Amino acid sequence: MIVSLKSGADAANVLRELTGRGLWVSRVERSTSGGAVHYVIAPHSQPADPEDLARIDGVAEVTTPKPAHPLVSAQGPVVDVGGLKIGTDKPVFMCGPCSLESEAQVHETASVLSSLGISFIRGGAFKPRTSPYAFQGHGDVALEWVRRAADATGMRVVTEALGEGHVPTVAAYADLVQVGSRNMQNFSLLKAIGKTEKPVLLKRGMAATIEEWLLAGEYLLSHGAKGVIFCERGIRGFDDSTRNLLDIGAVALLRYVHRLPVVVDPSHGLGRRDLVAPLGRAALSAGAAGLMIETHPDPASALSDGPQAVPLGELGSLLGRLVSAEGAR
Amino acid sequence: MIVSLKSGADAANVLRELTGRGLWVSRVERSTSGGAVHYVIAPHSQPADPEDLARIDGVAEVTTPKPAHPLVSAQGPVVDVGGLKIGTDKPVFMCGPCSLESEAQVHETASVLSSLGISFIRGGAFKPRTSPYAFQGHGDVALEWVRRAADATGMRVVTEALGEGHVPTVAAYADLVQVGSRNMQNFSLLKAIGKTEKPVLLKRGMAATIEEWLLAGEYLLSHGAKGVIFCERGIRGFDDSTRNLLDIGAVALLRYVHRLPVVVDPSHGLGRRDLVAPLGRAALSAGAAGLMIETHPDPASALSDGPQAVPLGELGSLLGRLVSAEGAR
Amino acid sequence: MIVSLKSGADAANVLRELTGRGLWVSRVERSTSGGAVHYVIAPHSQPADPEDLARIDGVAEVTTPKPAHPLVSAQGPVVDVGGLKIGTDKPVFMCGPCSLESEAQVHETASVLSSLGISFIRGGAFKPRTSPYAFQGHGDVALEWVRRAADATGMRVVTEALGEGHVPTVAAYADLVQVGSRNMQNFSLLKAIGKTEKPVLLKRGMAATIEEWLLAGEYLLSHGAKGVIFCERGIRGFDDSTRNLLDIGAVALLRYVHRLPVVVDPSHGLGRRDLVAPLGRAALSAGAAGLMIETHPDPASALSDGPQAVPLGELGSLLGRLVSAEGAR
Amino acid sequence: MIVSLKSGADAANVLRELTGRGLWVSRVERSTSGGAVHYVIAPHSQPADPEDLARIDGVAEVTTPKPAHPLVSAQGPVVDVGGLKIGTDKPVFMCGPCSLESEAQVHETASVLSSLGISFIRGGAFKPRTSPYAFQGHGDVALEWVRRAADATGMRVVTEALGEGHVPTVAAYADLVQVGSRNMQNFSLLKAIGKTEKPVLLKRGMAATIEEWLLAGEYLLSHGAKGVIFCERGIRGFDDSTRNLLDIGAVALLRYVHRLPVVVDPSHGLGRRDLVAPLGRAALSAGAAGLMIETHPDPASALSDGPQAVPLGELGSLLGRLVSAEGAR
Structure with missing residues (x-):
């Protein structure tokens, strides 16, 4: 945003007014023959209303960039997934194994989750693995397992569509289609998923800016997706003492500035089972x-990501620690 | 940490045992004539007890690095600053202006903070500014202002020692001596501050790993500091929509894994007054x-960092939002 | 790699031997009952031969991780693309527009490139754009344009397969199939491209480690690709004065340590036409x-990335500056 | 920089003109009642002359920020250190051990360097070490060693002033005073060194932007330093396969855009002796x-950083590989 001053305006006073509104500004001015002064508002400022700024004494006009992601901006903070509203004051939990490993595992998990009042079962049928030699998921059959288990227990299913070829099947079996971090800017996949007209859980890429993330959401909505829920799961950091760097500031930014629903994945975020409770809180x-x-x-026998999985038998007490006032201490 | 296997041990079983304890492991083995197998525990694993691992069937021995920062590891989670314990269940607030600008400002601030039950007044007499042409602080006289204001209201003072030359004066006037981010590895300063035998608030450097941060604390303690409180204030990120990237995972890591007291500065962390409440919570x-x-x-007339300062008149309601259950929503 | 010491060995001497070979080591040892000492070699050390280390006096044995990407490690530094060898002492140039915009543009470009002795024409038929509202490429027809232009001038074609659906067509028209940065870990795409049995140019993801990059190459080779050429095009940095951060160290690492062919894209790397010459050199x-x-x-009328494009008429003199000894000054 | 359009101007044409000059632009405009259009030039664009842009048809005026570091901008590309000009076409080499370990070592080193035609001997008397328990340098006596050795061989001395207290001595013994990475924003130290009126070698901080680096130089010059030579030595990256991430783009940016002298430290940059040659080239x-x-x-017995030190006996052949056309291959 640019705040342009009237000729002869009291620039120091305009600066005070802008600063008082929480805006970080830099000044640009006519360097040659003198005259024009503009204040440029930094992107890390809190939101400002152009109309309000235009009324400051000495301001000639306020100009702004064209909205880059109109559909995302218009979506609002609540998304409906099969009748369940996500983004209200009541937090939603999506739990389950990294990989869907067997029908028995899925049913056992669903049964426990359901008894704890958890609304979504998660789990991968197709797994994005760094190495081609690692377990790649059981594929379509695993989607059948998780759908049956969810239906039997009244839960909803969230699962990842790893490639364009999987989209129709995943869309048929899942209530909420997940886009993984590594695919956040796989634009062909975003288009294909958008066209299914399903709601989507969009994980943030490991080096994605907020703006790039929102634009990925715009791809989904502009191709037909029925709502985008953003998911912060940790970005790439420089310290090896956690698996990733969980960006909690991004959560507040999406929730309070962009007014969008964000789900957080503290399991991948730090990769440490022992810190899921404080980070979840x-x-x-x-x-x-x-x-x-x-x-x-x-977890000891999990086919992927066992070290960060919470044992199913301990999930109930974890949930208690997440919602009680003293849980994290 | 390295877990070495006995010859002929069931390596898959040992792996299950390690994974079940939340450990991420990679395997190294004798590549030439066969034989030895070791599991190396990744740094992003949760803590493990070597004695426990040594008892796993098939494990020959467990070896660990020598402790790098014994004094920091032994300090414990609570530090006493002039009779006030920091690190208990009761959170401590340190509030005040970026720069100490006038005696009147400091007294007005102290009076309000004191009435809100806040225990520390903060403010800079010496300011680390990116540009040599920016306001550099009022210097020694500002230390007198803040000391008198604190004494008059029963508060404690935390303020930064920017250079070695300021250390004696800052130590004489402050209850808690602050080391700024840009000085986290200014080892001459750390030694000088340590020798004053004061408790220290050590801000994390903008690209410092957790290990480097702890070792900076070790400099302080090994030279005499009476306790180190760590302060997370945001690291350098790649997204310009916040001023810095607040690393909340590091907070949990210091508190629950290293058992150390951490104070968080959400004002610098995001640089956005509007997000101090959710990030503080x-x-x-x-x-x-x-x-x-x-x-x-x-804030409109602040000599530095006005855009991120909360107006003094709104601080009371902010504190309410920080401690109430629904405050952030 | 782990270097394990014999009981009673002179650990200080072994450390000297390892250090003398350019190895960064950390020491782990039996903390409880004493005894075992291992030296762990840091990943940022230069390569070492386990057999050589095993012969150091006092060393009991040397253990190493299992190779993670055997096919990439075995590939070698030279890849053949339609009879042209890439990775020899003679540098290869791949030039052309960001987007293939019209048949006339493509032919004009091919004609000039050919006259300069450039062996590859590049250009996108499918464009990965951050915004869904930006130009997305002309699609299949553009592949025909570039193929005809290349055939007419004796050049080779390198172009990106953006989605799985484009793979068969791209493989039919291109000599070298490009995987873009945002798709480096789009594993479905990597598998599909690998199966075409074409040589592949694999751009590095914006936050990809070297190891992740090599493993993405392993996906390609293990599914059939006839050689992988790696392409460094800039990673995500924290400074907005260049578009990306070109990692020249990674180039040396791939070339001299992993013995693999690397092509560098200085246009995307910095996003500044004025610095293509020094960075290319x-x-x-x-x-x-x-x-x-x-x-x-x-460049003024380019449909994408005009600011970083070198005007076609200036390419000849740029090439001169790239290969002459004083070119960059 | 902001390019403001005349009312009714052909905005598309102005955009073409700007793009054609290698400028990345974003558009801001009056959102409410229409009218004003500005093009904001992104920081990662190549330099532009405001006067030139002001002459584009349809442009009303061009405004720019006030220069942030006038002394650095005015310095120029060549700095004189005791009669030796740094920044000319003839590269300068600064070689020596990480730490000055003994008078014999320093004399042996100086003798070899001198015979190779190297103009500067480097080495630390005071060492910034991450751990307080690591070797901290021999202090003042080591400054005497290196001065005598340099005088005996006709070389110049560059060495680091680690703390404010060391500044007078370092300034007395060194020809070029070094500021280390960890102290790039130690403003008290910068002021103290500036006042000595010596030329300074300013290493870049590990997470410093170019602008912060230049402003640190401005601290030095505005307090009296007789010239600042910038030194790129690697920034913090996310990949552990090199010790740091050497930012070669920053070198070109300082040399060709800011017209300043930059020295590069490939030893610290990657931390790998085997890659000093290609990165140096x-x-x-x-x-x-x-x-x-x-x-x-x-190197095997070095008190610090042995693994990255080139054996003195191999330095001659390394220099040959740095300057010959085929050296790196």
Whole structure:
């Protein structure tokens, strides 16, 4: 945003007015023959109303960029997934194993989750693995397992569509289609998923700016998606003491500035089972609409990401620590 | 940490045991003539007890690095600053302006903070400014202002020692000596401050790993500091929509893994006054021992960092939003 | 790699031997009952031969991780693309517009490139754009244009397969199939491209580690690709004075440590036409097998990335500056 | 920079003109009652002359920020250090051990360097070490060693002033005073060094933007420094396969855009002795005024950073590979 001053205006006073509104400004001015002064508002400023700024004494006009993602901006903070509203004051939990490993595992998991009042079962049928030699998921059959288990227990299914070829099947079996971090800017996939007209959970890319993330959401909505829920799952950091760097500031920014629903995945965020509780609490405190948490009946034998999975038998007490006032201490 | 296997051990079983304990492992083995197998535990794993691992069937021995920062590791989660314990369940607030601008400003601020039950007044007499042409602080006289104001209201003073030359004066006037981010690895300064035998608030450098931060604390303690409180204030990120990237995961890591007191500065963390409440709440939920919040009687006329300062008149309601259950929403 | 010491060995001497070989080591040892000492070699050390280390006096054995990407490790530094060898001492140039905009543009470009002795024409038929409202490429017809233009001038074609659906067509028209940065870990796409049995140019993801990049190459080779050429095009940095951060160290690492062919894209790397010459020279000096450079007959009217395109009429003199000894000054 | 359009101007044509000049632009405009259109030039654009842009048909005026670092901008590309000009076409080499370890070591080193025609001996008397328990340098006596050795061989001395207290002594013994990475924003130190009126080698901080680096130089010059030579030595990256991430783009930016002398330290940059040659060559190709290279008579027994030191006996052949056309291959 640019705030342009009238000729002869009291620039120092305009600066005070802008600063008082929480705006970081830099000044540009006519360097040659003198005259024009503009204040440029930095992107890390809090939101400002151009109409309000235009009324400051000495301001000639306020100009702004054209909206880059009109559909995302218009979506609003609540998304409906099969009748369940995500983004209200009541947090939503999405739990389950990293990989869907067997029908028995899925049913056991669904049964426990359901008894804890959790609304979504998660789990991958297709797994994005860094190495081609790692377990790649059981594929279509796993989608059948998780659908049946969800139907039997009254839960909803969120699962990832890893490639364009999987989109029709995933859309048929899932209530909420997940886009993984590595695919956040896989534009062909975003278009294909958008066309299914399903609601989508869009994980943030590991080095994606907020603006790029919102524009990925715009791809989905402009191709037909029925709502986008954003998911912060940790970005790339420089410290190896956590698996990723969970950006809780981004959660508050999406919730309070962009007014969008954000779910946080503290399991991938830090990669440490022992810190899921404090980070989950922090995410909810910062405005998260819900949490995605990896759980497994027996993490020791999980086919992927066992170390960060919470044992299924401990999930109930974890949930208690997430919502009680003293839980994190 | 390295877990070495006995010859002929069931390596898959040991792997399951390690994974079940939340450990991320990679395997190294004798590549030439066969034989030895070791599992190397990744740094982003949760803590493990070597004695426990040594008892796993098939494990020959467990070896660990020598402790790098024994004094920091032994300090414990609570530090006493002039009789006030920091690191207990009761969060501590450190509030005040970025710069100490006048005696009147300081007294007005102290009076309001004191009435809100805040225990520390903060403010800079010496300011680390990116440009040599920016306001550099009022210097020694400002230390007298803040000391008198604190004494008059029963508060404690935290303020930064910017250079070695300022250390004796800052140590004489402050209850808690602050090391700024840009000086986290200014080892001459750390040694000089340590020798004053004061407690220290050590801000994290903008690209410092957790290990480097702890070692900076070790410099302080090994030279005499009476306790180190760590302060997360945002690291350098790649997104310009916040001033810095607040690393809430680091807070949980210091609190729950290293058992150390951490104060969080959400004002610098995001540089956005409008997000101090959700990030402050998130920090406390993640285990922060307290918050450092910039406030100013009139942010519009602040000599530095006005856009991120909370107006003094709004601080009371902000504190309410930080501690109430629904505050952030 | 782990170097394990014999009981009673002179650990200080072993450390000297390892350090003398350019290895950064950390020491782990039996913390409880004493005994075992291992030296762990840091990943940022230069390569070492386990057999050589095993012969150091006092060393009991040397263990190493299992190779993670055997096909990439075995590939070698030279890849053949339609009879042209890439990775020899003679650098290869891949030039052309960001987007293939019209048949006339493509032919004009091919004609000039050919006259300059450039072996590859590049250009996108499908464009990965951050915004869904930006120009997305002319699609299949543009592949026909570029194929005809290349055939008419004796050049080769490198172009990106943006989605799985485009793979068969791109493979039919291109000599070298490009995977873009945003798709480096689009594993479905990597598999589909691998199956075409074409050589592939694999751009590095914006936050990809070297290891992740090599593993993406392993996906390609393990599914059939006839050689992988890596392409460094800039990673995400924290400074907005260049569009990306060109990692020239990675080029040397791939060339001299992993013995693989790397092409560098200085156009995307910095996003600044004025710095293509010095960075292109630097890349070649660091071991790059070639350069990918964006050029356009009229950058002012380019449909994408005009500011970084070198005007076609200036490409000849740029090439001169790249290969002459004093070119960059 | 902001390019403001005349009312009724052909905005598309102005955009073409700007793009044609290599400028990345975003458009801001009056959103409410229509009218004003500005083009904002992105910081990652190549330099533009405001007068030139003001002459584009349809442009009303061009406004620019006030220069932030006038003394740095006015310095120019060549700095004189005791009669030796740095920043000319002839590269300068600064070689020596990480730490000055003994008088014998320093004399042996100086003798070899001198015979190779190297103009500067480097080495630390005071060492910034991450751990307080690591070797901290021999202090003042080491400054005497290096001064005597340099005088005996006709070389110049560059060495680091680690703290304010060391400044007078370092200034007395060194020809060029070094500021280390960790102290780039130690403003008290910058002021103290500036006042000595010596030329300064200013290493870039590990997460410093170019602008912050230039402003640190402005601190030095505005307090009296007789010239600032910038030194790129690697920034913090996310990949552990090199010790740091050497930013060669920054070298070109300082040399060709800001017209300042830059020396590159490939030893710290990657931390790998085996890659000093290709990275050193790349740095020179990108416009570096010289190289700082760590060398040691016996790296195996170095008190610090042995793994990255080039054996003194191999330095001659390394220099040959740096300056010959085929050296890096």
